[in-house]
Amino acid sequence: MMSYRLLGYAETGAPHERIADASAEFQIRLDALQDFVVSRAADYSELPARFEQVHNNWENNISPALLGLHGKPDAATVARLESAIPAFVTQISDVVFLIEQDLEQKISLLRSLQIALLTMTVIVCLVTMWMMKNQVVRPLTDLLHAASRVRDKDFSAKAHHIDQDELGQLGVAFNMMVAEIATTYDNQNRLIAERTSELTDTNRSLELMYKSALQLSDKNITSSMLKGLLDDIEAELGLSAGTICISEHSVFPAHRLTSNLLKSDLENLCGERGCEDCFKTSQNTSYVDENNGQKMIFIPIKNVGSITGVMPFRINASEKIPEWKIRVLEAIGSNLSMALSKMQHQEELHRVAVLEERSVIARELHDSIAQSLSYLRIQVARLEKNQLTPEHQYEIVTELKSGLASAYKELRELISAFRLKIDERGFQTALIETTEEYSRRCNIPINCHNDLPPTLLSANEEIHVLRIIREALANIDKHAQATEVGISATLTDNQVVVISITDNGIGIGDTQSPENHYGLIIMEDRAQSLDGVITIRNRDQGGTEVLLTFIPEKSEIQS
Incomplete structure (x- = not known):
């Protein structure tokens, strides 16, 4: 377009300055094109030669002709320019075509490269996604699933991705950790099962020992009780059968x-x-013996007092009896030996008590009824002589009746005393019943005051104290002529029991005279049985006081 504008300037006779400016502007554009061609000469094969033709035509023909115009040009110059400029434009068009063609090729190449790059990008993304799924997502999902199973205590779960990558190393570490946890968990379960079994065995043994101790604590050990004990041992310890x-x-x-x-x-x-x-082989320790295909364990009942014993039990030939079962059986054998010893000791105490009580009964019969019967026998002998006057005979018969009545009364009192017992209601109730009985019999008010603790006195001490009180009340009924009686039982700070029986009667004479004072001797004997002291004295204000002091057995144990 600029070439034709220069031609127009020439044809119209434009001023030289305008033509020169337009030529200079064209020269600048041509130089810029030259710089492009030179910079891209390596990329084009025909372009440099074609541009050289354009440049030479401009430098040699067109530019000199245009710059030579001053005023209106002649027709020949115009004709020459009109023929030269279209050819020059054609040359420039060829150069531009070559450049456009080359640019189109490069654009096409760039488009192909872009498509290839886009295709490669898509392929890389797909490969990356595939690798992410197979090497990241799937291993992580598998690891999470395995962790979930482990959380539910399924220690057979394992991570399957164990390659050399990071997740593979994590899977290997996870599998090792799960294996260690499974081992630890199995060991813990085994230990818990062992401890549970031990605690169960301990509980069974304690329950069996408690039950056996409870059964053997009974005063009377019977065959049926021991049979039940053997049945319990058989049930709890799994032994076949046994004997005692x-x-x-x-x-x-x-x-x-x-x-x-x-x-x-x-x-x-x-x-x-x-x-x-x-007996000989089982007295020191338990032992197991096999004979004729039978396996027996022998538990000693250790020597306590004069009693020894053994408990053989039959066990299965293939069974090895645990040590704890042997210890339980030995403990039961020890409890049984102590129970038998206790029962034997109680029988001996009972035997001694019976003998002592028989001695007391014999002495009391001798001191009371025997004397009355001797007196009656003397009176009967006097009657048999037939040497008495009727008045004397009547007097003797009257004395016989009085003696018989007295002997009968004494016999009833002795029987009542021998029947004395203290039941579960205790000493206080027995004391009240005794005072009420003698109050009715003697028609005398009896004031009773008991400050002794309920469990202070033993059963033997309670019996002796009550019989001393009854003997004192019987003496008051016979001799005192009292109108008021008082009984007090107290415990001093020194743990001494003081029993006081007082009356307001006529008092007593010489207490050392044996005649008609056999009751006093009986009370002294019972006081000695208590390791105590009994004092019988007249009161300053009138009447008599029987004072018993002793230290109870339980007080001695506590001190």
Whole structure:
């Protein structure tokens, strides 16, 4: 377009300055195109030559012709420019075409490159997504699923992705951790099961020992009770059957208290071993013996007093009895030995008490009724002589009646005293009943005051105290002629029991005279049985006081 504008300037005779300015502007554009061509010469094959033609045509033909115009040009110059400029424009168009063609090729190449890059980008994204799914998402999902199973205590769960990448190393570490947790958990469960079993065994043994101690605490140990004990041992410890044999003063054959062994087993046990061998080998410690395919364990009943014993139990031949079962059986054997010893001791105490009571009864019968009967026998002998006047005979008969009545009364009092017992209501109730009985019998008011603790006196002490009180009340009824009686029972700060029986009667004479004072001797004997002292004295204000002082057994134990 600028070439034709220069041609127009020439044809119209434009001023030289305008033509020169337009030529200079064209030259600038041509130089810029030259710079582009030079910079891209390596990329174009024909362009430099074509541009060289354009440049030479401009420099040699067109530019000189245009710059040579001054005023209106002649026709020849105009004709020459009109023929040269279209050819020059054609040359420029060829150069531009080459440049456009090259640019289109480059744009096409760039488009292809962009498509290729986009395709590669899509492929890379797809590959990345595939790798993320297979190497990240799927391993993480598998790891989370395994962790969830482990949380639910399923320790067989494992991570399957164990490659050399980071998640694979994490999976390996997770599997090792789960294996250690499973081992620890199994060990803990095993320990818990063992401890639970031990606690169960301990609880069973304690329950069995408590039950056996409760059964053996009874005063009377019977065969049925021991049979129940064997049944409990069989049920709780899983033993087959057993028997309990004891011997007193090592006298054989021993006495079988009870057994739940079969008769044939008993015959084999006792026939083959014999009592002496069975007792001898089991007195120091328990031992297990196998004989004729049968396995027996022998538990000693240790020597306590004069009694020894043994408890054989049959167990399964393939079973190894645990140590704790043996300890439980030995503890039961020890409890049984103590219970038998206690029962034997109680029987001895009862035997001694019976003998003492018989002595007391004999003495009281001798001191009271025997004397009355002797007196009656003398009176009967006098009547048999027939040497008395009727008046004397009547007098003797009257004395006989009085003596019989007195002897009968004394016999009833003795029977009442011998029947005396203190039940579960205690000493206080027995004391009140005694005072009420003698108050009715003597028709005398009796004031009773008891400050002794309910459990202070033993049963034996309570009996002795009550009989001393009854004897004192009987003496008051016979001799005192009293109108008022007082009884007090107190405990001093020194733990001394003081029993006081007072009356307002006529008092007593010489207490050392044996005649008609056998009741005083009886009270002194009972006071000695209590290791106490009894004092009988006249009161300053009139009447008599019987004072008993002793230290109770429980007080001595507490001190």
